[in-house]
Each structure stands twice: as C-alpha cells, then as structure tokens.
Amino acid sequence: MLGETAPLAAALAMAADAALAGNGTRRAQVVIGEDETMRTFSVLALPGPQSVTLIVSPCANAGGSDEVASRIAHLRAEVALFMRDHVLSIVSHDLRGPLNAIHSWGYVLERKVDANDPASQRALTGIRSGVEQQVKLIEQTVDATRAETKAVALKLAPVAVRPVLERSASLARAGVANARGVTIALDSPLAEEQVEGDAERLMQTLWLMQAFAAEASPRDAQVSVPSNIEGNMWRTDVRFTASAQALKDAASPHVLEAFSRRQALEPRETGRIAWGLALCKRVSEAHGGAFEHTDIVDGGEVTLSVRIPVAGM
Missing domain, CATH: 3.30.565.10 (Histidine kinase-like ATPase, C-terminal domain)
Structure with a gap:
C-alpha cells in the first residue's frame, strides 16, 4: 500500500511512479467524492516495458469493514492480473502453431512456383512478411506484457x-x-x-x-x-x-x-x-x-x- 487513502490523481501517479521506479507491482487506494458520496477504490500498478497498467477495483462494503472490503478488492485485482497473464499465454501459444505452419508451407510453395513469375514471388514475399510481423507482434506485445507475472515470486x-x-x-x-x-x-x-x-x-x-x-x-x-x-x-x-x-x-x-x-x-x-x-x-x-x-x-x-x-x- 502506498501511504494513506489519497485523492484520485495523486494516488494513481504515486502508484505508477513507484511501479516504474521499483520495477515491480505496487498497490494504492484512492477516494472519489466526500461524505455520503465518497467511494473508495483499490489500485494495482503493473509496470510494463514502456508503460504502467493500472487496475482499479471498487471497495464495496463487505460486512461493514473497510479493511475487509479493501482486502477483497485487492484479491480481485490479483485475480484479474493472473487471468490476463493466462489468456496472453494461451494467445501466444495458440498463435505460434498456425504461424509456424504458414511459414513452413511458404517454403514448400517457394520450391513449387515459377521463380520468374513476379505475381507468385510477390505473394510469397507477402506471406513471409505477414508471418514475421505476427511473430514480432507476439514477442513485443503479448509476451512482453505478461513479463510481470511470468515468474511468481514467493516469500517462503x-x-x-x-x-x-x-x-x-x-x-x-x-x-x-x-x-x-x-x-x-x-x-x-x-x-x-x-x-x-x-x-x-x-x-x-x-x-x-x-x-x-x-x-x-x-x-x-x-x-x-x-x-x-x-x-x-x-x-x-x-x-x-x-x-x-x-x-x-x-x-x-x-x-x-x-x-x-x-x-x-x-x-x-x-x-x-x-x-x-x-x-x-x-x-x-x-x-x-x-x-x-x-x-x-x-x-x-x-x-x-x-x-x-x-x-x-
């Protein structure tokens, strides 16, 4: 937790700055409104290669205890984080299979088509370029995004x-x-x-x-x-x-x-x-x-x- 309950903009900025500086997950709590209209939210800051992802969860009243409500909100944020990582892992894995097949069939076609046919050569170049772009996207976007929770750090x-x-x-x-x-x-x-x-x-x-x-x-x-x-x-x-x-x-x-x-x-x-x-x-x-x-x-x-x-x- 980053300090006491803070206004929205300040707490979000503090969480993001701390996540970047420490290269690790940070938590904070923010409030919106005053008195009867006041709402409390929990924030989970996840540093990425070029940005910070902020997961904001409302602290609903749970049994009349602010501490319990905040605890549950953080637990829900952790669930969302690991679910995101899991889905990205599936996407990365399942996309590589078809891309590898397209890449392999591209080489098969290369040996079959007429090397002097400009249209065929442009088609093969387009296939290889498309595969390379998709692999780069997986590596730079999908795999990089899940780097934060790729290895679960345990305090044994x-x-x-x-x-x-x-x-x-x-x-x-x-x-x-x-x-x-x-x-x-x-x-x-x-x-x-x-x-x-x-x-x-x-x-x-x-x-x-x-x-x-x-x-x-x-x-x-x-x-x-x-x-x-x-x-x-x-x-x-x-x-x-x-x-x-x-x-x-x-x-x-x-x-x-x-x-x-x-x-x-x-x-x-x-x-x-x-x-x-x-x-x-x-x-x-x-x-x-x-x-x-x-x-x-x-x-x-x-x-x-x-x-x-x-x-x-």
Missing part, C-alpha cells in the same frame, strides 16, 4: 495451514457467499500442520477457489471444503454444484468479470483450466504442487483441487 516460510484455510473462507463469505446465501463449510482435521510456502499466495488461491464456487452455486447451496494431508501433499478440494444462471446473474456479487464467467462454462481442452482460476494454477505450480478442476457444466458436480507439498521445495 513455515505456514500453518489452518489459519490460512479459515482466513480464506472468511473472506470468501464476506465478499460473495453471504450475499448470495451460499454456505461455505470447512471440513478438515488439520490443526497445527505446516507447509513451506508463501502464506499470502496460498490464501489467495484458497480464497479464489471458494469465492468462485460461491458465485457459481445457486442460492442457499452449500460449498464443501475438505482439506487434509495426503502423503507429502496438503490437498484442499472445493466441491459445489454449478449453476449457469448463477454465473450469468449480473445483479449478484461476483469475483470474476462477466466474460470470464461465461468462458468458465465453455468446453475446455484437455489439461486447460477456466481462465478465471489462473491464479490457483500459477501459485500451486510455483510451490511445486498442482491445481486442476473437473468440467464446469450447468447442474454438474464440480471439484476444484489444489495440492501443495508439505516438505520444502
């Missing part, structure tokens, strides 16, 4: 898992579940167990899993969260019944943006996850663990699952 220390579970569930209830009438039920015998990890990142992961389950569940549903130690892994599942109507309901509180909620319901390729859950995948893999989920279909039973090694990396 012994982490007691029970408080992380309870804190994540509390924030998920305050931000989404309570307003939707959804119950989040922890089911874990864990008490003093610890893992070597980043407590903040682990909490973010568990919060997102539970918050997503709450917003994807019909009203008055229950989200079950069993958590235990299996061998050398700490495993936490989040189980719920998915509702397409709940995900599409714009009038209810949400963690994810509308396009991300719609994407979660689309068929997915093997091994890929819903875009909005990218933070869970990146954080678990940075810890040497894994994240996966079953298909998210209307009326279907869904399980989100994260596994984190108990021992050090």
Whole structure:
C-alpha cells in the first residue's frame, strides 16, 4: 500500500511512479467524492516495458469493514492480473502453431512456383512478411506484457495451514457467499500442520477457489471444503454444484468479470483450466504442487483441487 487513502490523481501517479521506479507491482487506494458520496477504490500498478497498467477495483462494503472490503478488492485485482497473464499465454501459444505452419508451407510453395513469375514471388514475399510481423507482434506485445507475472515470486516460510484455510473462507463469505446465501463449510482435521510456502499466495488461491464456487452455486447451496494431508501433499478440494444462471446473474456479487464467467462454462481442452482460476494454477505450480478442476457444466458436480507439498521445495 502506498501511504494513506489519497485523492484520485495523486494516488494513481504515486502508484505508477513507484511501479516504474521499483520495477515491480505496487498497490494504492484512492477516494472519489466526500461524505455520503465518497467511494473508495483499490489500485494495482503493473509496470510494463514502456508503460504502467493500472487496475482499479471498487471497495464495496463487505460486512461493514473497510479493511475487509479493501482486502477483497485487492484479491480481485490479483485475480484479474493472473487471468490476463493466462489468456496472453494461451494467445501466444495458440498463435505460434498456425504461424509456424504458414511459414513452413511458404517454403514448400517457394520450391513449387515459377521463380520468374513476379505475381507468385510477390505473394510469397507477402506471406513471409505477414508471418514475421505476427511473430514480432507476439514477442513485443503479448509476451512482453505478461513479463510481470511470468515468474511468481514467493516469500517462503513455515505456514500453518489452518489459519490460512479459515482466513480464506472468511473472506470468501464476506465478499460473495453471504450475499448470495451460499454456505461455505470447512471440513478438515488439520490443526497445527505446516507447509513451506508463501502464506499470502496460498490464501489467495484458497480464497479464489471458494469465492468462485460461491458465485457459481445457486442460492442457499452449500460449498464443501475438505482439506487434509495426503502423503507429502496438503490437498484442499472445493466441491459445489454449478449453476449457469448463477454465473450469468449480473445483479449478484461476483469475483470474476462477466466474460470470464461465461468462458468458465465453455468446453475446455484437455489439461486447460477456466481462465478465471489462473491464479490457483500459477501459485500451486510455483510451490511445486498442482491445481486442476473437473468440467464446469450447468447442474454438474464440480471439484476444484489444489495440492501443495508439505516438505520444502
């Protein structure tokens, strides 16, 4: 956080300047209006190669606590950041395959067409030039934009898992579940167990899993969260019944943006996850663990699952 609550222009400028100077993510808080009309927003500043991206999230009232509301706003900003990175990664990967094929077929055509035919040679030159431009665009724009979160920096220390579970569930209830009438039920015998990890990142992961389950569940549903130690892994599942109507309901509180909620319901390729859950995948893999989920279909039973090694990396 950059100082105390500040006016809009000043806080945005401070966040951007600090992100550029420190070459890292910075957070701030801004206010607009006064007294009854005052609104508070959280800002996440992400430095890029030539500019700074500012993600501004409203701090909605969550359980009457400004601290909780600000915390949830920052969590949502982190979700948006990792989702952006994940989508750019998919775009970069999926575009390279067709471009490589076009490039290869260009060489095949080069050997087949008449070298003395100006029109054919111009066509081949256009194909090669187009491919080179697209590859350059991917490298300079897509790949450069996701450089900030390409590697997840972890602050490793012994982490007691029970408080992380309870804190994540509390924030998920305050931000989404309570307003939707959804119950989040922890089911874990864990008490003093610890893992070597980043407590903040682990909490973010568990919060997102539970918050997503709450917003994807019909009203008055229950989200079950069993958590235990299996061998050398700490495993936490989040189980719920998915509702397409709940995900599409714009009038209810949400963690994810509308396009991300719609994407979660689309068929997915093997091994890929819903875009909005990218933070869970990146954080678990940075810890040497894994994240996966079953298909998210209307009326279907869904399980989100994260596994984190108990021992050090």
